[in-house]
Amino acid sequence: MHHFTYRENQLYCEDVPVQTIAAAVGTPFYLYSHATLTRHLKAFQEAFEGIDHLVCFSAKANTNLAILKLFAASGCGLDIVSGGELYRGRQAGFAPDRIVYSGVGKRIDEIDDALKAGILMFNLESVDELKLIDQRAGRLNRRARVAIRVNPDVDPKTHPYISTGLKKNKFGIDTEAAIEGYRLASGLEHIEVIGIDCHIGSQITEAGPFEDALKSVKSLMIRLKSEMGIDIKYIDMGGGLGITYGDESPPSLKEYAKAFLKSLEDMAVSLILEPGRVLVGNAGILVTRVLYNKAGQDKQFIIVDAGMNDLLRPTLYNAFHAIEPVVRLDTSFTVADVVGPICESGDFLALDRNLADVTGGDLLAVMSTGAYGFVMSSNYCSRPRVAEVMVKNDQYHVVKQRETYADLIRGESLPPFLDD
Ligand SMILES: *Cc1c(COP(=O)(O)O)cnc(C)c1O
Numbered sequence: 001m002h003h004f005t006y007r008e009n010q011l012y013c014e015d016v017p018v019q020t021i022a023a024a025v026g027t028p029f030y031l032y033s034h035a036t037l038t039r040h041l042k043a044f045q046e047a048f049e050g051i052d053h054l055v056c057f058s059a060k061a062n063t064n065l066a067i068l069k070l071f072a073a074s075g076c077g078l079d080i081v082s083g084g085e086l087y088r089g090r091q092a093g094f095a096p097d098r099i100v101y102s103g104v105g106k107r108i109d110e111i112d113d114a115l116k117a118g119i120l121m122f123n124l125e126s127v128d129e130l131k132l133i134d135q136r137a138g139r140l141n142r143r144a145r146v147a148i149r150v151n152p153d154v155d156p157k158t159h160p161y162i163s164t165g166l167k168k169n170k171f172g173i174d175t176e177a178a179i180e181g182y183r184l185a186s187g188l189e190h191i192e193v194i195g196i197d198c199h200i201g202s203q204i205t206e207a208g209p210f211e212d213a214l215k216s217v218k219s220l221m222i223r224l225k226s227e228m229g230i231d232i233k234y235i236d237m238g239g240g241l242g243i244t245y246g247d248e249s250p251p252s253l254k255e256y257a258k259a260f261l262k263s264l265e266d267m268a269v270s271l272i273l274e275p276g277r278v279l280v281g282n283a284g285i286l287v288t289r290v291l292y293n294k295a296g297q298d299k300q301f302i303i304v305d306a307g308m309n310d311l312l313r314p315t316l317y318n319a320f321h322a323i324e325p326v327v328r329l330d331t332s333f334t335v336a337d338v339v340g341p342i343c344e345s346g347d348f349l350a351l352d353r354n355l356a357d358v359t360g361g362d363l364l365a366v367m368s369t370g371a372y373g374f375v376m377s378s379n380y381c382s383r384p385r386v387a388e389v390m391v392k393n394d395q396y397h398v399v400k401q402r403e404t405y406a407d408l409i410r411g412e413s414l415p416p417f418l419d420d
Helices: 018-025 036-049 065-073 085-090 108-117 127-139 175-186 208-228 253-264 275-285 315-317 405-409
Strands: 004-009 008-011 029-033 055-059 077-080 099-101 121-124 144-151 190-196 234-236 270-273 282-295 298-303 321-324 333-339 348-356 363-366 385-393 395-400
Touching: 008 018, 018 029, 018 282, 018 363, 018 385, 029 036, 029 275, 036 055, 036 065, 036 253, 036 275, 036 385, 065 077, 065 085, 065 270, 065 282, 065 385, 065 395, 077 085, 085 099, 085 108, 108 127, 121 127, 121 190, 121 234, 127 144, 127 175, 127 190, 144 175, 144 208, 175 208, 190 208, 208 234, 208 253, 275 282, 315 348, 321 348
Parallel strands: 029 385, 055 077, 055 270, 077 099, 099 121, 121 144, 144 190, 190 234, 234 270, 298 333
Antiparallel strands: 004 008, 029 282, 282 298, 282 363, 321 363, 333 348, 385 395
């Protein structure tokens, strides 16, 4: 459910015609709906009512400050994977005791910053990391609260690049090694073991894998108690719930929550969830303008002003995004590839898509691009990163300025020896 709808053949974001914003800010740009973001977060939080829980938005899905601020103000926590995300999260007003820190490659400076901030929990991904964090915490005179990210070897049945809970993935520690990790952790002076963490992948469209993962985490929790007397206070089940891009039918929030609720009812633990995509994915679109039509040998191409540097998902994951005209025209349809201006054959937004006949100047909306859209964009081919806009009711605001050419060379410096 989202607030991008047609009124008399015009695409609106809430009460603002998308065309109006395009005329004012130029294209391409990302457009976010405040009502959709708010609604998704609220529905997610409500699905877990009845058990002790903390929803930590997975920042990497969309780190725009306006979105972070909106979520922080709605009682949400934050799941970060870098020092930069910690910085953004603090700027947006997230309380440190609602921040969890995941990721396989935390650097010393990032660990120190998180320790100083006093975050809720580090999700550890290796024994090396555990030892380093103990050392750093000692040096800073703190105790680091930790969970170990376990790898339950559950197949989330999603794209291989976004499945993370299999033995062959770089993430987490398998259960047997995790037990040894907990044994070690519980003896370290500057470590306080408080949780078990697990994140099995992304864009998961069935409840089964979550149930299986929880079963595995629960039995680990029981073993930790009985074998080592470790009391686990937090079970972090990560994110990963999928959304509808095309014909997927992911479980509803209620069904998803049910995978955890029954099983946790009788346990004295707090559940942490790290949703990313499901909160922001359908709350954003990418608006692009058609530049040219081109008839290839055996293909039609629609060339638009947004490319793989602006939206990488189609290229990286072969991801499907619906593409809709911003103004619906009474035209025939053609099958075409929607491609960008980048000098790569992988630069496409859609392949063999049945689309209304559009011509140069028309606007297209690439739907469901609120997650892993802008955050994965780059300056490849010296293309300034696009603007981001947020709508609330009949108002809109540019929440990130389009980069300028001057931004492109900011920080570059010519060595004096070039003049030798
Ligand atoms: C990416 C990620 C998430 C969020 O995943 P979604 O599929 O966007 O919900 C949560 N936790 C961790 C550790 C992640 O890496």
